[in-house]
Amino acid sequence: MRRLIPHPGLSVLLVVFWLLMANRFSVGVLLVGIVIGLVLPIFTAPFWPSRPRVNFVAGFAYLVLVVRDILVANFEIAAIILFRRNRDLRPAWLVIPMDLATPEAITVFAGTISLTPGTVSTDVSACGRYLLVHALDTADPAAEIARIKARYEARLKKVFP
Structure with a gap:
């Protein structure tokens, strides 16, 4: 078959x-x-010599989480644009160390970050262990990195075991 x-x-x-x-x-x-x-x-x-293993139940849960985060982030960015001045923004470059191993998981991780308003993934290091992300407004870059890793990367490890 x-x-x-x-x-x-x-x-x-x-x-x-x-x-x-x-x-x-x-x-x-x-x-x-x-x-x-x-x-x-x-x-x-x-x-396609090797196909990645995918846990579709975890993938569906991840998709629901990402859609929810995109909707919430849209309202947060709209509030920033409408009610704050540019000088109040705290943009930052974040270097996120990745524990993901497969190219498919890294691609989904980078895509998720770019799809969420307020963050854009810009580069993957040559060794594939770090992701460079620009955040529009973050008070604490270290906390933002920890949040991204806990919210997305940890779940992607379950999607791509």
Whole structure:
């Protein structure tokens, strides 16, 4: 079965995105989506020598947490923009040491930080052990680093065991 569908999750995702891009549902559109969802992973399988292990239950919980944090951070940034002056901002560059090992986990970690308003991940060190992040407003950089590691990195270790 692995040879016929080497990446089942990717196949399902391709079919769903094909249906969304078609913007209508018909049997023909669905069949084309299924063909794309089956053929594309077969041709790209040699480029994916090892797949990361993913805990989907922990991944869903992580997704809910990130969406919640994005919504809350949007309101916090709006309050900063509307009610504070620029001179009151305390921007900082944060160097976050990472315990994550896989490239997929590091990518999700950096993406999560960039998606959350008020922080942007800018660089990963050459050794892959540190992430450079710019924070728009932080009173205590060390506390912010600890918060990011506890809130996101610890949970990502469960998503990518």
